[in-house]
Amino acid sequence: xxxxxxxxxxxDCRQRIDExxxxxxxxxxxxxxxxxxxxxxxxxxxxxxxxxxxxDQVYANVTGGNHGPLPAEAVKRVFExxxxxxxxxxxxxxxx
Amino acid sequence: xxxxxxxxxxxDCRQRIDExxxxxxxxxxxxxxxxxxxxxxxxxxxxxxxxxxxxDQVYANVTGGNHGPLPAEAVKRVFExxxxxxxxxxxxxxxx
Numbered sequence: 627x628x629x630x631x632x633x634x635x636x637x638d639c640r641q642r643i644d645e646x647x648x649x650x651x652x653x654x655x656x657x658x659x660x661x662x663x664x665x666x667x668x669x670x671x672x673x674x675x676x677x678x679x680x681x682d683q684v685y686a687n688v689t690g691g692n693h694g695p696l697p698a699e700a701v702k703r704v705f706e707x708x709x710x711x712x713x714x715x716x717x718x719x720x721x722x
Numbered sequence: 723x724x725x726x727x728x729x730x731x732x733x734d735c736r737q738r739i740d741e742x743x744x745x746x747x748x749x750x751x752x753x754x755x756x757x758x759x760x761x762x763x764x765x766x767x768x769x770x771x772x773x774x775x776x777x778d779q780v781y782a783n784v785t786g787g788n789h790g791p792l793p794a795e796a797v798k799r800v801f802e803x804x805x806x807x808x809x810x811x812x813x814x815x816x817x818x
Contacts, residue, residue, distance in 0.1 A: 627763075627766055629766070629767060632763040632766040632767050633763075633767065635759060635760075635762075635763040636760060636763045636764070636767070639756050639757075639759050639760045639763070640760070640776070642756050643753060643756055643757070643760075643780065644779075644780070644783045646749055646752060646753045646756065647753070647780065647783055647784050647787075647801070648783070648784070648787050649749055650746060650749045650750070650753070650804075651784050651787055651788060651797065653745055653749070654746070654797070654800065655788070655790060655791060655792050657739060657742045657743070657746070658790075658791045658792045659791060660735050660738050660739055660742065661735075661739070663731060663735050664731075664735045664736070664739075666731075667723075667728040667729075667731040667732045667735070670723055670725070670728040671725060671728050671729065680736070683740075684739065684740070684743065687740045687743055687744065688743050688744070691743075691744050691747055692747060692751070693751070694751060694754075695751060695754045695755060695758065695811065696750055696751050696754045696807065696808075697811070700807040700810070700811070701747065703803060703807060704750065704800070704804055704807060705743070707800050707803040708746075708800055711792065711799060712792075714796070715792065715793070715796070
């Protein structure tokens with residue numbers, strides 16, 4: 627691979643990253659909307675927002691469904707962040 | 723909404739979350755593969771893995787493209803985690 631080829635690869639890859647990120651963003655917002663519906667249902671059922679057993683199922687789903695190259699521990703940490711952010715959203719809605 | 727309705731909503735929403743998570747996971751692994759190609763190109767070009775200017779572009783792309791309901795700060799924190807995990811993957815490959 628020449629230097630010019632490598633620069634082209636870099637450029638193409640960065641464009642693809644930007645596209646993938648917008649797709650991930652869309653799914654994150656869709657996930658947030660579903661989490662908001664869950665919050666409403668839980669409020670009616672007087673259930674707590676934080677349910678460790680359900681969160682374990684969420685982690686099992688993604689680590690079990692992972693075929694890499696992202697390592698399982700990295701997948702778990704990314705989803706920990708996602709879940710934590712959405713729990714905050716849920717709490718803010720319930721305070722309203 | 724009756725209690726039975728709310729339980730059904732909860733069940734449906736959880737199933738949808740599991741589906742969305744597997745879609746997010748697939749995109750994260752695709753993103754990792756692209757990051758690996760970037761790592762190879764950078765190695766050839768003798769460029770550093772960490773480029774703060776490019777990372778700012780990545781954040782600008784996702785926060786600019788965000789229409790909620792996930793707040794911009796939450797989006798940024800999720801992508802900070804994603805970028806951090808993939809930087810670790812890149813470093814490990816380059817050590818090999």
